[in-house]
Structure formats: structure tokens, C-alpha cells
Amino acid sequence: MQRYGLKTELVDRLCNGPLEGVTDLEAAQALTRLVHTELENNGTGGGEKLKNEEMAEALRTLKFLLLRLKIDLKAPFDDFQSFRKYWIREGMGGGGGYAKRRSYLDGLFYPVREKLDEMEVTASSPTAYRGVDGEIKNIIFAPTGPTKPDIFLEDALSNIIKVANEDKCLVYNRPLTDAGLTWGDLMAWWTEKNGLEDASDYEVAQSLWLQLLESVPSSSPPARALFMTYCRRHISGGVVERNQPALLPEVYLHFDPLTKIQRGKLGKPRRLVRERMDFLLLLPGGVRIVIEVDGKHHYAREVPEASRNWKAAPDRYAEMVAEDRALRLKGYEVFRFGGKEIKENDASGLVGKFFDGLEARFGAKVAAT
Numbered sequence: 037m038q039r040y041g042l043k044t045e046l047v048d049r050l051c052n053g054p055l056e057g058v059t060d061l062e063a064a065q066a067l068t069r070l071v072h073t074e075l076e077n078n079g080t081g082g083g084e085k086l087k088n089e090e091m092a093e094a095l096r097t098l099k100f101l102l103l104r105l106k107i108d109l110k111a112p113f114d115d116f117q118s119f120r121k122y123w124i125r126e127g128m129g130g131g132g133g134y135a136k137r138r139s140y141l142d143g144l145f146y147p148v149r150e151k152l153d154e155m156e157v158t159a160s161s162p163t164a165y166r167g168v169d170g171e172i173k174n175i176i177f178a179p180t181g182p183t184k185p186d187i188f189l190e191d192a193l194s195n196i197i198k199v200a201n202e203d204k205c206l207v208y209n210r211p212l213t214d215a216g217l218t219w220g221d222l223m224a225w226w227t228e229k230n231g232l233e234d235a236s237d238y239e240v241a242q243s244l245w246l247q248l249l250e251s252v253p254s255s256s257p258p259a260r261a262l263f264m265t266y267c268r269r270h271i272s273g274g275v276v277e278r279n280q281p282a283l284l285p286e287v288y289l290h291f292d293p294l295t296k297i298q299r300g301k302l303g304k305p306r307r308l309v310r311e312r313m314d315f316l317l318l319l320p321g322g323v324r325i326v327i328e329v330d331g332k333h334h335y336a337r338e339v340p341e342a343s344r345n346w347k348a349a350p351d352r353y354a355e356m357v358a359e360d361r362a363l364r365l366k367g368y369e370v371f372r373f374g375g376k377e378i379k380e381n382d383a384s385g386l387v388g389k390f391f392d393g394l395e396a397r398f399g400a401k402v403a404a405t
Contacts (some may be wrong), residue, residue, distance in 0.1 A: 123137050171210065176199060241276045255331075324368050324369070335356070
């Protein structure tokens with residue numbers, strides 16, 4: 037359907053996610069130019085092509101798009117009519133009004149356009165970090181209890197999987213936007229999944245974080261400290277920073293339906309060294325960051341078993357670094373903490389400094405402002 041010459045169906049779809057074949061960056065650039073030009077025409081004698089209702093829809097969609105790209109458009113009006121009221125109230129009418137309004141709009145939109153241009157240059161640079169190739173279809177994470185997810189192929193030709201025991205883990209299967217996966221995305225999914233529409237953001241976040249924390253092994257206080265420190269950084273005065281990347285615990289990267297014990301009993305060789313990642317961040321541009329918190333079992337073993345007599349195990353260490361190399365070659369970034377360093381230091385300061393460094397490295401906002 038098309039109203040007043042604006043393709044409102046496409047505009048409506050943009051509010052819910054990227055269009056097929058069009059990135060959020062490309063859509064934001066086009067819509068920014070349109071809105072800027074139309075407002076300038078409206079404020080300098082007419083000639084605008086959009087109706088007031090269309091401008092309201094275009095401006096609303098642009099704000100959604102820019103938020104997904106972590107750009108804030110501080111427009112204190114919603115359409116042509118409220119723009120006119122604003123410029124009159126702010127003294128941009130009368131003599132020289134055209135120039136004043138044009139200058140105001142330039143100051144409002146040029147920083148946005150410059151930021152979009154910078155993002156385009158970064159994305160097109162041959163040395164730009166492009167992240168991991170391939171579309172994420174399912175994120176299986178935060179298992180609770182010793183039972184592995186019961187995963188089966190519902191449609192082998194289309195590679196559609198299902199998890200029979202979703203009460204034992206979480207499965208996120210919504211499409212990701214160019215912004216990666218944010219707390220806002222995860223909270224919206226959690227709200228719908230649990231019927232929390234009447235709950236506040238704070239209540240939804242607390243419910244979600246407690247569920248995620250339950251999956252972090254109680255045997256690893258350092259990992260639990262890292263997770264809760266990250267969560268606390270993104271809530272202030274009861275307000276959740278929804279545009280921050282979500283930190284997903286215990287994420288399945290590989291999956292073997294058989295346990296190590298089952299394979300041993302069946303005389304089958306071990307297929308996978310690692311199935312889950314301790315934590316995963318999905319940043320803009322396909323950047324996937326794996327965070328591991330290493331305990332003694334990563335580089336040592338008890339001899340004999342359950343004796344608490346730990347001895348260095350070069351084979352375990354070799355397996356771990358080989359897996360890290362394989363992940364990095366696929367485009368993942370892998371960062372490791374020693375459990376001891378978190379345990380013996382101020383977790384908030386140590387973890388905070390790390391996430392500040394991630395922001396500097398990847399240009400994504402992964403630290404509290």
C-alpha cells in the first residue's frame with residue numbers, strides 16, 4: 037500500500053528490522069537525506085513533497101533506524117506542524133527566518149550524516165573488521181541443570197532445528213539487526229516469551245538476568261562475578277541501557293547429542309573438544325566476541341580423580357589453544373580471563389577496564405556511558 041507517494045509499507049517494515057537486500061546503514065542514509073530535504077523545503081517557503089502524516093512516519097522510522105545504529109537524532113518535533121511550532125517558539129521566524137531554520141537543520145542533521153558517512157567508509161574499507169560470515173539462525177544458550185538440550189532437525193533440507201526441552205535452556209531465533217543483539221532485543225523477546233507486557237523495563241531485566249545467571253555454574257564464582265558486573269554497568273537508577281550489547285552465558289557453538297560418558301560406554305571416539313562458550317557478545321557488523329573464564333580444569337587435572345591434587349595437563353592446554361585458533365580463523369575474537377585474576381582483584385574495576393578496551397577496539401558501545 038502507498039499513501040501520498042511514500043512507500044509506507046517499506047517504512048513500516050524498517051521499524052521492525054532491516055529490509056531484504058538493504059542494510060540499516062543504507063536505509064538510514066537515504067531516509068536522513070529525505071527528511072532533511074523535506075524539512076528544509078517546508079521551513080523555507082514550501083516545495084515539500086510529503087504530507088504531514090508522511091513526515092511523521094518518516095521521522096519516526098528514521099529515529100528507530102538511527103537508534104539501531106547507535107546514533108541519536110535529537111529532533112524536538114515529530115512532523116511538519118510541530119516543526120513549525122518549534123521554530124516559532126525558538127525565535128526562528130520573522131526576518132531572516134529562512135536562514136535561521138536552514139542553519140538549525142544543518143546543525144541537527146550534519147552530525148548524523150557525517151557519522152553515517154564514517155560508518156560507510158569503515159564498512160567499505162578493505163582493512164575493516166567484518167566479523168564472522170554467515171547468518172545466525174538460532175542461539176541456544178543458558179542451559180540449566182545437567183541435561184543437554186534435546187536438539188533435532190525438523191527440516192533437514194532447510195536446516196531447521198528444534199529444541200524439544202526448551203524448559204532446560206533458552207533458544208533465541210529472532211533475526212538480528214545490524215546492531216547485533218542488544219539488551220533491548222533480548223528483553224523484548226523475554227517479555228513476549230513470559231507474558232511480561234505489564235512489567236517495567238527494570239522488572240523485565242531483573243527477571244532475565246536472574247534466569248541467565250542461573251546457567252552460569254555455581255562452581256565458577258569468577259564467571260558469575262563477571263556476568264553480574266556487566267549487567268550492573270548497564271542499569272542506573274532503575275533505567276536499563278537497552279542499546280547495550282547483551283552478554284549471553286553458556287552459548288552452544290558446537291553440539292554433540294551424546295555426552296562424553298555415553299560415547300565412552302558406546303566405544304565411540306570423542307568428536308568435540310568444546311561445545312559451549314562461557315559468554316558471547318554479538319556486536320554491530322557481525323563481530324562476535326567470545327569471553328572465557330578459565331578455571332584449573334582448563335590447564336590441569338586432578339590426579340587421581342576427585343583428589344584435589346591438581347597437576348599440569350599440557351594436553352588440555354593444547355586442546356584449548358587449538359580451539360581458540362580455529363575460532364579466530366573463522367572471524368571470532370576470543371578473550372580469556374583467569375578465574376584467579378577476577379577472584380583476587382576488584383571484579384568491577386577489572387571487568388570495567390576490559391569492556392572499555394573493547395569499545396576502543398571495535399568502536400561499539402560496550403561500556404557504560
